[in-house]
């Protein structure tokens with residue numbers, strides 16, 4: 001899941017965090033998928049987290065960097 005700018009996920013990830021999600025996709029274990037999504041228009045660093053129980057706690061997160069090319 002990509003987290004909306006200015007929002008922070010509280011552990012554990014649960015219902016109160018659902019509204020903070022900008023975009024999400026689901027991939028099953030052992031599966032590889034390719035997704036297409038429209039990036040936020042506002043440049044910046046967007047947090048990416050896994051919403052499966054205990055995954056975020058174990059460090060399953062990343063950053064989506066959005067910038068305007070020049």
Ligand SMILES: [Cu+2]
Pocket residue numbers: 050051052055056060
């Ligand atoms: Cu995960």
